[in-house]
Amino acid sequence: MKQPFAWDHYSDQPAIIRDRALKRQMRKSALPSLIKTFLIALITLPIALLLTPFTGRRAISGEHFFGLGVNLDKEPNTTPYLLNELGVKKLLIRIPLWEMDRLHEYVAFIRSLGGKEITVALLQDREHITSADMSRDHFIQIFEALEGVCTTYIIGSTINRAKWGFFSVYEYLDFYAVAYALKKTRFPHLKLIGSNVIDFEYHFSAHTLFNLSPIRFDAIGSLLYVDRRGAPENSQMGFNLMGKINLLSALISLSPKTSNELIITETNWPIQNTAPYAPTSEHECVSEEDYSDYMVRYHLLAFASQRVSCVYWHQLIAPGYGLIDNREGILRKRSAFEAYKVMLSHLSDAQFIDFNYRSDEYTLSCSTPRGELHITWTLNSSPIYTYKAQA
Template sequence: MKQPFAWDYYSDQPAIIRDKALKRTMRRSALPSLIKTFLIALMTLPIALIAMPFLGRRTITGEHFFGMGVNLDKEPNTTPYLIEELGVQKLLIRIPLWEMDRLNDYVTFIRSFTNLHITVALLQDREHITSLSMTKDHFIQIFEALDGVCHTYIIGSTINRAKWGFFSVNEYLDFYAVAYTLKQTRFPHLKLIGSNVIDFEYHFSAHTLFNLAKIHFDAIGSLLYVDRRGAPENSQMGFNLMGKINLLNALITLSPKTSNELIITETNWPIKHTAPYAPTSEHECVSEEDYASFMVRYHLLAFASQQVSCLYWHQLIAPGYGLIDNREKILRKRKAYEEYKIMLSHMSDATLVDYRHTSDTHLLRCSTPRGALHITWNLTSAPIYHYKDRA
């Protein structure tokens, strides 16, 4: 990624843009789109709020719900064995478009995982946003190289952060349209996941879902982080995690631009004392014990919503936010790695029966081949799994 859009290899994200004059200039040029974003949100969000109580619940089972992010630059030779041990069946692998010279390496890495469902996230830089002909060529190269291996792609990421290259939703819609046109003309079997707004900024989501662009999303992706609010049960502007999920689902259901499928493509908590690897300041970081508990509780709440078809944890190996710390090339499995494995062993074949909670206690009831599974937790303790009428 070229300056001023530099990549921070510690936290695996673009560095903050220090050129304030550039940001002001780009935002002024994007003003018409930003006004459109505001007006669309003003019209659609109130309707979505009204519609929320009337939307039906889907049937989401544990078989397809759990997913994990893995990276080529994080122990690629060991990762397949760790994934097999963990037991997860769905992976998300990011391909930065500015690394097309390494496409063969990415293809080899993706092919190292057998009998797993692979989703590939195509990460943009500013050059690929402004040069759509180059983007088209690179999309074609990737789609052809992974033919028969991967058919599900996330098109673009974190579209509401300038450091990721987009300065307006209109720019993103033009970028996504490149992939959509290729699906229409050359690759009809592809599943394209779009929108990909980070955090609880649904005015941007609304613009991706209500517009006149000639596009359609096969599913909506959301980088639904709640780490700045602490525990996953905490609220923001009156919405806890389940409330945020339900509001976004209402927008998706009302939109003519998408199939009614919501995928959380990225979420985590930053971990204390891991700077410069943590993607936030130390203030937002949590202990490894809280990280493990929050991770499981986030999954349970998203599953209880029955609106999220798959949740990809970000990610397996990363010193600042992963299940495994690999600093100094020593792999140390954090408590969260074992907690994820335990959660998956209980939930991978679970079907929701019901979810209820009081001010301090949460109960998730599921049916499984082993009997009725009850999962209980509160805000100060990790979830406990126990079975009733064990078969």
């Protein structure tokens, strides 16, 4: 990344832009797009809200629902063994486009994860956003280098945060269009995931879904964090996690730009006492015990919605928010590592039956080869897995 943009290697995200004059200038230039974002949302979101109760489910099974982010720069030699211990089959690997000189390392790392279903997220910087030719050349290099290994790509990330390089939805649509044109002309077998708005800011999502750009998304990605609200059952503007999922699903169902598939491409909770590695302030951080419970309950609620085809937890190893802490070169599995492993052991072959809650007690029922599975929890207790034996 080039100044004034910079990558924070502690929290694995761009640093906040300190140049206020640049931000004012860019926001002023993006005003037409921002006005259009507002107007599109003003029309489409109320309609989606009205249609939410009538939006159908997708009959999603546990087999393809659970995914995990892994990173080349975090214990790459140990990662395959940890993944096998967990039993996770779907992985997300981020390739920063400003690290094209390391493409051979990323390709080797991805190939070392043989037998897993790989999705690659292509992270943008300002240079790639403003140079279609550079983006096109680098997309081609990546698609060709991973031919036969990966067919699913997330194009761009966190498009509604200036520190990630985008100052408008217009810019994102132009960036995505470069990849889409390559799919149409040279790589028709690729699956491209787009939109990729972070948090509950669906006015940006609406603009990516309703526009006149000559593009189409094979699936919609969402970095649906709810960490600033505490537990995943907590509400924001009247919407808890499941409500947010249902609203976004209804919005997607209205769009002519995509199939009706929603993927949560990134989510987690920051962990207490891990600064500077935590990606937020200490105020939003939670204990390792709460992190473990919230993680499992997030997955259970998303699965119960039957509107999310996959959740990619971010991620396996990260001091500030991962299942494993690797500070000072020592790998320490947090309680969430075991909780994720247990969750997969019960749900990786599950089929949804029913979900209900009353008096703050939640119950998810699924069919499995071992019998009917019931998972219960409250806002103050960890999920409990019980089976009803088959007759």
